[in-house]
Amino acid sequence: MTELRDVERDLDRFRGRLIAAAVFVLLAFGLLAARLVYLQVLRHDELATQAEANRIAVVPIVPNRGLIVDRNGVVLATNYSAYTLEITPSRIPGGSAALEPLIDTLAQIVEIGPRDRRRFKRLLEEGKSFESLPIRTKLSDEEVARFTAQRFRFPGVDVKARLFRNYPLGDTGSHLLGYIGRINQAEKRAMDDWSEEDLGNYKGTEYIGKLGLEQSYERELHGTTGFEEVETSAGGRAVRRLKSHPPTPGNTLVLSIDIKLQALVEEMFGERRGALVAIDPRNGEVLAFVSKPTFDPNLFVDGIDVESWRELNESIDKPLLNRALRGTYPPGSTFKPFMAMAALNSGKRAAGTIINDGGTFVFGNHVFRSHGDKGEGPVDMVRSIVRSSNVYYYSLANEMGVDLMHDQLAPFGFGQRTGIDVEGEVTGVLPSTAWKKRVYKKPEQQRWYAGETISLGIGQGYNNFTMLQLASATATLVSGGQRFRPRLVREIEDVITRERRQIANDALEPLPLQPEHVALIRRALHGVTQEGTSTRVFMGAPYQSGGKTGTAQAVGVKAGEKYNASKLEEHQRDHSLYTAMAPVDAPTVALAVIVENSGFGAEAAAPIARRVFDYLLAGQYPSEEDMAAVKIGKAAAPIGTPRRAADVPLPGQAAPALPPVAETTPPPAEKVALR
Structure with missing residues (x-):
């Protein structure tokens, strides 16, 4: 049977499909062309940049x-x-x-x-x-x-x-x-x-x-x-x-640091712990900024290993603690010159007022003792500093009260940051009734008891300061009230132009100290080196200096018991402190030094201060024999032939072949009471 097909209809259908396909193809090519124009013309710059970025890093x-x-x-x-x-x-x-x-x-x-x-x-x-x-x-x-x-x-x-x-x-x-x-x-x-x-x-x-x-x-x-x-x-x-x-x-x-002085001080500490800060009172420049023990910063450069970190971090000596900046200590008797100035400023006690130091001061049912069981007898303000009378300052603290003491001493910088140009400084503590209410939680702890005031007079109790604060306050006191923020960086040199930009260190508002009061304190501090507690240490010095020894408790002693270092662990023994300035008439250096757990100030701290002054004012460096004695706390005035400071090499450097300076032998030492 023959199938009859409508050829004309099939041709029409084919033509329709062909046209549809052609339209689709043309549309597709149109879209491609439009996309090409969009990418190559409209977004040319953006895409060219991206392509270049893929090629260029x-x-x-x-x-x-x-x-x-x-x-x-x-x-x-x-x-x-x-x-x-x-x-x-x-x-x-x-x-x-x-x-x-x-x-x-x-x-x-x-x-x-x-x-x-x-x-x-x-x-x-x-x-x-x-x-x-x-x-x-x-x-x-x-x-x-x-x-x-x-x-x-x-x-x-x-x-x-x-x-x-x-x-x-x-x-x-x-x-x-x-x-x-x-x-x-x-x-x-x-x-x-x-x-x-x-x-x-x-x-x-x-x-x-x-x-x-x-x-x-x-x-x-x-x-x-x-x-x-x-x-x-x-x-x-x-x-x-x-x-x-x-x-x-x-x-x-x-x-502003003299690194040779810095190295000298660090060596004098030996294996002991402590800190020293030396400041130029004329401009606030820090000459030495020492904390012992030290550590090797090269260990950290490419990443410190676990064992080295553990050794540093877990050591009982705390070598990573910057004691000059973050270590706080009771100032002990180094606080007494400031108490004297506070008494003069406030009018609470005149310089000529005589107080009888019988060795004890009784307040309520508590007996506050002086050095040993022997008093100093009648003392005025100058002699109270020279002989370091505790009774004089027990009674002065009782007369002034904690808040007046705080108000008079805070302007010296105690209990607050000095503003030095390095991070991490702590405030320390200069107590007041408001401070105690702010710090403690329980009502019975917030109450200030009159008996707590007495020990503040000799730099004990709640008093806790850094050596930086103590050195800065000493610089302010002996300069007649002139104040600066301590600075470690003196200048910044531009690496391209080689121009040096001075670090701004404008003077702060000075304290209104009376010149006659400042002269009295300087005279008393000088007396400490001539007939007081640091006489043996400063015998034969070719300059006039002033200072104040201090012995600060690391742990309290129970009522009725006497302090006995031999019965205490080494870390529980008293700290040795010394504050000093020189020359007396126009001070160019003021310092504070503490040697932890080393006893009387004249035994450990004062000998270090003496050699700092010898270096800065006389250009002398301790002999090896003298250095050995200082490092173990067995030194007084320098012994042996001092070396010229300029001839002594820095650590790791060879010594120049130059002759030493002539020997200076100090006069025979006299026995004096240690405070």
Whole structure:
């Protein structure tokens, strides 16, 4: 049977389909053309920039960190370049499980010790897997060559050239300088609040100042980050450098510190703990800023290992505690000259008022004792300081009351931060009735008892100050009320222009001290060195100085018991303090020093102060024999042949072959009571 088809209808249907297909194709090509116009014309500039960015990488160039030098130009902190072997954990085939085998294999090519492994483990715990972490620092050229030859075996491992901070004098001035370390997660979160400009300047930066001047002057020391544009391959490797903008190194800090004096004081402490701050009363410049024991800041440069950190952090001697800035102590009898000035200013007691020191002061049913069981007899204000009469100041404290004492002594800076240019300073405590209500919770604890006032007069009780506060207050007292914020940095030198910018240290509003009152206090302090508690120490000094010894309790003694050092643990024994100034007529240096748990002020602290003055005012450095005696607290006036300070090398430096100065033998020592 033959099928009949409508050819004309089929042709119409075919033509319709052909037209539809043609329209679809034309529409598709139209869309492609429109998209092409959109991409090639309308978005040409934007996409061209993105394409260029895929080909060109902008790499930050971290600047050299600025130098730190002392007042004489001695370099205290500098940089050097070295190669580092680094691992990026996220790029290691096999993940974290493959890290240990990888390190073991690397150890066959370059030496990787237990300390390196411990440091890497700590950095891995603190950081993120995509960060490049050092497994070994300071590679030799031979080690770099050995690894480079086998680099193909270790994806995720690379050698990088890095700058390392170096502290040439080791632990000398460590608390002053501080150290740098890798930026941790908390610091990264804090940096999120920085401005875009500041944050951009830290691109590529992995290390910042963590303590001391390194932290406080971070922005000055960091410099300005540079950059370079590098053409990269599809695999991300640099092919060629297109252009670069060099970084600007950080500025140089010029300190007011004399690092040779700093090293001398640190050596005189020996194995003992303590602090010393020496200030120029004329401008507030800090000449020495010592805290003992010290630590080596070089340990922190490439990441301190766990054992070294534990040794520093858990030591009973607390070597990481900056005692000059954060250690607070009762001032003991060094507080008495300030009490005398408070009495004169307030009119509570005249200089000529005589108080009979019979060895005890009775208040209520409590007996407050003087030194031993023997009193000083009748004493006026000058003699009360020279002979360090406790009874005189027990009675004065009772007459003044705690709040008047607070109001008179707070202007000297006690119980508040001095504003020194380094972070971490504590306030200390200058008590008052308001302070006690603010600090304590229970009503019975908030109440001020009259008996608590008595011991404040001799620098005990709630009184607790830093050596920085005590030195600054002494500078204010002996300068007639002139006040400055203590400064460690003297100038900042621009690394490009070499111009030095003086750090502003304008005088604060002076205290309204009467010149005759200041002269009386100076005369009394000078008397301490001539006929008082530090006579033996300052015999034969070629200058006139003034000072005040102090002995401060580290732990309380029960009522009715006498202090006996031999029955106490070493860390429970009394502290030895000394405050001093020189020359008497026009002081150029004021200091405060404490030697922890070392007994009377004249035995341990005053000999250190004497040698500081010998260095600054006479250019003398202790003989080796004298140094040995000072370090163990067995010194009075200097012994042996003093060396010229200019001839003594810094730690780690060779001594110049120059003759010593002529020997000066002090006159025979007389026995005096130690206070």
